[in-house]
Amino acid sequence: MNGFAGTDAAGTAATWVAAAVTVGVWSYFAGGARIFRLAQYLLAGLATGYLVVVSVREVLVPRLLLPLAADPGGVPLSWLGLALVALLVAGRWLPPLAASVPVSLLVAATAAFALGGAVVGTLLPQLGATVLPASAAGADLASALLGLAITGLVLFTFLHGVRRGRVAAAAAGAGQWLLLGGIGGWLGFLLVSRLALLLDRVRFLLGDWLGIVR
Amino acid sequence: MIERVAARPWLWPAALLAVVAAALLLSDAAGSWLQVANPDPARATEVTAALDGLPDDAMVLVGMDPDLGTYPEIRATVRAALSELLERGARIAFVSYTPEGRAAAAAEVERLIAGGADAGRVLDLGFVAGAEAGLVLSVTQFGAAGASFPAAFADAAAGIAAFDMTLVVGGLDIGPRTWVEQVVTRVPDMPVLAVVPTFLQPEVAPYLRTGQLAGLLATVRDGATFASGVGDGEAQPAALPMLAGMLVALGVIGRALYVVRRPDATPGRREPDEQA
Numbered sequence: 001m002n003g004f005a006g007t008d009a010a011g012t013a014a015t016w017v018a019a020a021v022t023v024g025v026w027s028y029f030a031g032g033a034r035i036f037r038l039a040q041y042l043l044a045g046l047a048t049g050y051l052v053v054v055s056v057r058e059v060l061v062p063r064l065l066l067p068l069a070a071d072p073g074g075v076p077l078s079w080l081g082l083a084l085v086a087l088l089v090a091g092r093w094l095p096p097l098a099a100s101v102p103v104s105l106l107v108a109a110t111a112a113f114a115l116g117g118a119v120v121g122t123l124l125p126q127l128g129a130t131v132l133p134a135s136a137a138g139a140d141l142a143s144a145l146l147g148l149a150i151t152g153l154v155l156f157t158f159l160h161g162v163r164r165g166r167v168a169a170a171a172a173g174a175g176q177w178l179l180l181g182g183i184g185g186w187l188g189f190l191l192v193s194r195l196a197l198l199l200d201r202v203r204f205l206l207g208d209w210l211g212i213v214r
Numbered sequence: 215m216i217e218r219v220a221a222r223p224w225l226w227p228a229a230l231l232a233v234v235a236a237a238l239l240l241s242d243a244a245g246s247w248l249q250v251a252n253p254d255p256a257r258a259t260e261v262t263a264a265l266d267g268l269p270d271d272a273m274v275l276v277g278m279d280p281d282l283g284t285y286p287e288i289r290a291t292v293r294a295a296l297s298e299l300l301e302r303g304a305r306i307a308f309v310s311y312t313p314e315g316r317a318a319a320a321a322e323v324e325r326l327i328a329g330g331a332d333a334g335r336v337l338d339l340g341f342v343a344g345a346e347a348g349l350v351l352s353v354t355q356f357g358a359a360g361a362s363f364p365a366a367f368a369d370a371a372a373g374i375a376a377f378d379m380t381l382v383v384g385g386l387d388i389g390p391r392t393w394v395e396q397v398v399t400r401v402p403d404m405p406v407l408a409v410v411p412t413f414l415q416p417e418v419a420p421y422l423r424t425g426q427l428a429g430l431l432a433t434v435r436d437g438a439t440f441a442s443g444v445g446d447g448e449a450q451p452a453a454l455p456m457l458a459g460m461l462v463a464l465g466v467i468g469r470a471l472y473v474v475r476r477p478d479a480t481p482g483r484r485e486p487d488e489q490a
Contacts, residue, residue, distance in 0.1 A: 030228075058343075059343045110346060113347055202238055203238060203452075
């Protein structure tokens with residue numbers, strides 16, 4: 001049971017709609033492309049409507065309009081925000097230079113936060129943890145050597161255009177099998193992951209909708 | 215036989231659905247005699263150890279930003295973690311930085327309250343716009359300036375830094391990586407746990423080694439181990455349908471290999487009956 005829809009009339013209607021759309025999407029395999037496309041349009045329409053509601057209810061009104069209405073002189077930054085929003089909305093009818101101001105600010109700020117965070121939070125700590133083993137002896141050293149050996153063998157697999165001797169060919173073959181083993185292991189994880197998603201839908205149909213399973 | 219199946223492409227999906235549904239019905243009738251095993255419970259143990267380190271009456275932030283498409287994979291694990299936090303007497307506050315996450319958070323808060331959780335110990339902080347910028351702002355502030363919170367969460371106005379722990383339920387847009395980069399670098403002492411779908415594991419697992427994450431549950435089996443460890447047996451996935459589904463999937467892979475490797479699979483070559 002996904003536990004989202006209640007047992008009242010609204011919950012029952014939601015369950016029936018969700019079940020109908022689920023079956024509609026699956027009908028694609030049996031050639032029901034129109035129903036599938038309808039479900040896609042429904043998703044796109046609902047997602048757009050939902051985004052508008054979230055933007056208005058949780059961002060524009062409480063964060064921008066209400067503070068401005070309560071204290072128009074006390075929040076100069078909000079006036080600037082309102083001007084940028086207006087520029088963005090009216091961008092289609094304004095000169096490209098004016099419309100590019102809010103977009104540029106948006107892209108620049110996002111890039112600045114993302115880049116700074118990536119360097120300080122990921123690049124440097126990961127380099128520190130990867131390049132230098134925690135201790136130069138024992139299990140860490142063995143892991144580092146094993147990692148280097150496997151990486152080398154896998155790299156041999158991609159060595160094209162170079163004449164290979166018997167040893168290099170054997171190394172490339174071993175690298176190929178290691179690569180296949182790694183991809184196979186990862187595929188196994190993903191298979192279980194996707195089966196869990198399918199199982200959730202089947203359980204929804206048999207449990208929440210039809211009430212056959214608990 | 216293989217050619218006949220290939221002529222009906224809907225047959226494999228239909229077989230998969232039928233087998234999974236039959237196995238689910240059988241599993242439901244016969245009870246949980248088959249369970250998902252995990253030979254390596256280290257990840258679940260790390261998460262439980264982090265929860266053990268929480269102080270009494272802890273205030274925990276749940277950064278709820280899963281993708282709607284993959285949330286069902288981790289939903290049972292997330293619910294087990296939430297009920298374990300409430301069981302331990304923690305106060306939990308939900309916040310989202312993506313609209314998708316906001317939908318999941320609102321649904322989970324409603325489900326918790328409807329399920330009998332103390333409404334005074336669950337807070338919905340809503341949606342914070344701005345993605346990374348919003349996260350950074352949240353480090354020192356939640357809500358508009360001067361916003362008031364219920365008495366149990368009065369400290370929450372001071373932002374993420376006021377919480378004892380964060381549980382990140384991640385997705386593709388905002389996940390543990392973003393939290394580590396934008397929040398852990400600013401609040402390094404706060405433990406961060408993460409629950410993510412399997413496809414994010416390679417991206418997130420390195421942060422465990424650096425100690426930037428205190429715990430990570432990123433696969434179905436890790437989630438099942440954690441759930442059974444905290445006594446939430448209902449949260450475990452049904453193993454029999456999973457097994458049946460995997461067998462069908464192996465059949466599909468075998469068929470694909472047969473089609474690719476058979477000698478007459480040269481592109482452009484036509485079957486004798488097609489030529490006729």
